Amino acid sequence: IGAAPVPHPPPRQVTTKVIEGLSLNNFFIASMFSSAAKVAFSGLLPLPSPSVPSCKVVVAADFSSTLASMSQATKEILFRLLEDADIFLTNWRPQALAKNGLTYEILHEKFPKLVYGTLTGFGDKGPDKDLPGYDFTAYWARGGFMDSLRQKDEWPINLVPGMGDHQAGMMLASGVMAALFNASRTGIGERVSINLLHTSIFVQAIMIQA
Numbered sequence: 001i002g003a004a005p006v007p008h009p010p011p012r013q014v015t016t017k018v019i020e021g022l023s024l025n026n027f028f029i030a031s032m033f034s035s036a037a038k039v040a041f042s043g044l045l046p047l048p049s050p051s052v053p054s055c056k057v058v059v060a061a062d063f064s065s066t067l068a069s070m071s072q073a074t075k076e077i078l079f080r081l082l083e084d085a086d087i088f089l090t091n092w093r094p095q096a097l098a099k100n101g102l103t104y105e106i107l108h109e110k111f112p113k114l115v116y117g118t119l120t121g122f123g124d125k126g127p128d129k130d131l132p133g134y135d136f137t138a139y140w141a142r143g144g145f146m147d148s149l150r151q152k153d154e155w156p157i158n159l160v161p162g163m164g165d166h167q168a169g170m171m172l173a174s175g176v177m178a179a180l181f182n183a184s185r186t187g188i189g190e191r192v193s194i195n196l197l198h199t200s201i202f203v204q205a206i207m208i209q210a
Contacts, residue, residue: 024078024090024102070100078102082111086183087176089117095130104191114189115179119172123195133196139164143200148207168199 070078082088088107090097097103097118104116118124121133122142136159140146143164146156175192183189201208 024088024092075101079110082107082114085111085114086180087115087117089172091119093120093130093132094124108189112189113183113187115176115183115192116189117172117176117192118194119168120195122197124193135162135164135196138196139168139200143197143204145200145204148204164196164199167203168194168196171199
């Protein structure tokens with residue numbers, strides 16, 4: 001006598017959820033984030049597969065950072081877009097954000113559920129927070145990665161362009177993913193801050209500890 005068949009649970013109902021994000025940046029950090037986020041969000045929230053062409057998981061509006069400062073009209077447009085946004089991303093330095101009234105504290109007061117993600121060269125605090133940060137300088141050179149990968153008494157290796165940007169972008173996606181999940185439960189958006197220097201140190205953690 002065979003065992004009774006085990007009933008299968010009813011199919012799970014999947015509701016399409018469009019996550020809207022707005023980016024304020026001057027390099028490919030936001031595009032790197034969007035690519036990583038499509039995979040990350042599809043496993044965390046009730047989203048259809050990111051391979052479905054009709055599904056937009058992240059919608060990003062890109063404001064060029066070539067503007068030294070925003071006009072009032074531009075800021076009003078930005079704020080109208082943020083009313084419906086889930087995520088705000090930027091790689092502007094703290095000084096520029098404060099000058100244009102776009103700090104986390106200001107936006108959090110206006111849009112409490114908004115997840116605020118930043119990716120800079122050297123972080124949000126300290127004497128170097130407003131210095132320009134690039135992959136070759138902040139990640140490879142200042143972070144020590146360039147020296148870690150060379151043989152003794154030899155020249156540094158040929159560097160891979162954008163490697164630090166890609167790794168930092170994935171870390172930003174992971175942090176924003178967690179913050180967005182929390183915001184969906186609590187209604188409160190958080191700040192996620194990533195920088196190239198700390199990313200380099202984290203990647204080399206085992207060598208540094210040794």
